[in-house]
Amino acid sequence: MAARPVRLALCLSPLLLAVAWAVGNQSVAYEGAARLAAADPWWLLAGAGFVCLNCAAASCVRQGALPDRLPPGLLLASQFAAGAANHVLPGGLGAHAVTLRFLRTRGVPPARATASIALYSLVRSTAKTLLLLVFLAFSPAWRRLGELVPDERPLLPALAVAAGVLASAGALLTAVRPLRRPVVGLVRSALADAREVHSRPGRVLALWGGAAAMPLAQGATLVCVGAALGLELPWVQVVLAFLAAGTAVGVVPAPGGLAVDAALVWTLVAFGSPPATATATVIGYRVLTDWxxxxxxxxxxxxxxxAKVL
Incomplete structure (x- = not known):
């Protein structure tokens, strides 16, 4: 009997969180919706199509990171639901939590499920960085991105803190044997699964192809929203702005991508867009992809x- 209230709370909590977010962001949501209402609907429809494509690409990466076969329909539904969870936990932790729960209910062992999430994150960030390098190589607009590079003075304390955290973690794992065993087991499981998925061409295509398609689909969504709102920038520069802004500040654990949005407006302005148009484009992009x-x-x-799928 005690499990029923808990299950009911879990079922209703996403809806309550959505209502709470809408109440707390009324002005921002209204401004974005008002600008979208005056935009070209066909471009917005195309942008919505790329949003759906991004969700499908995320499902491909999740499947490619795991040797076990997952039901495609439920996997796609879980990734769509994971987008709502990302508004609660920062840095993609909401999506990872939903995916981890989904994999556990499908009978995937905890070590293998956790290893697949680690491989997903690694491949996704690697593919996005490689795409950024490709766009930088073929677009002369990269010279305008100097302002996005952080000053080295604030970077030094951050690097020192990161080095201290890594050193502390290494010392802790070395000194505490009960903690070292599960970590070593997780690393071994991750390496074994990575070798297995890369020995199967279908998994490699789903993993790396989906990881490359995700930022391209997101960038294409931004291009469509910009075209709907009259953003007069070439599509190559818009996608480059998206990749550069996300890479520069994507490590900031801000729910809803707030830091990325600010950097994206800054980058579009650096490329020559009027500030008002750049701001409207980013607001429209966030409305279309998240809100x-x-x-x-x-x-x-x-x-x-x-349905006890999660």
Missing amino acids: LPLLPGALVLSALFR
Whole structure:
């Protein structure tokens, strides 16, 4: 009996979180919706198509990172629901938590499920960096990105803190044997699964192809929103701005990508866009990719909890 209230709370919590977010962001949501209402609907429809493509690409990467076969429909639904969870936990932790729960309910062992999430994150960041290098090589606009490079003075304390955390973790693992065993086991499982998926061409295509398609689909969404709002920049520069802004500040654990949005506006302005148009484009992009799917994603998340898929 005690499990029923807990399950009911889990089912209703995504909806309550969606309502709380809408109440706390009324002005921002209204401004973005008002600008989108005056935009070209066909370009916005194309942008929505790329949003769906990004969700499908994320499902491909999740499947490619795991040797076990997952049901495609439920996997796609879980990734759509994971988008709503990302508004609660920063840095993609919400999506990872939903995916981890989904993999556990499909019978995937904890070590293998955790290793697949680590491989997903590594391949996704690597593919995005490689795409950024390709765009930098073929676009002369990279010279305008100097302002995005952080000053070395604030970087030194951050690097010192990161080095201290790594050193402390290494010392802790060396000194505490009960903690070292599960970590070593997780690393071994991750390496074994990585070798297995890279020995299967289908998994390699899903893993790396999906990882490359995700930032391209997101950049294409930004291009479509910009075209709908009259952003007069070449599509190559818009995609480059998206990749550069996400790479520069993507490590900042801000829910909803707030730091990335600020850097993206800054980058578009550096490329020659008027500040008002750049701001409207980023607001429209966020409305299309995060805010509009928030309530449907929360509903799907609640339905998956109710069906015990999560």
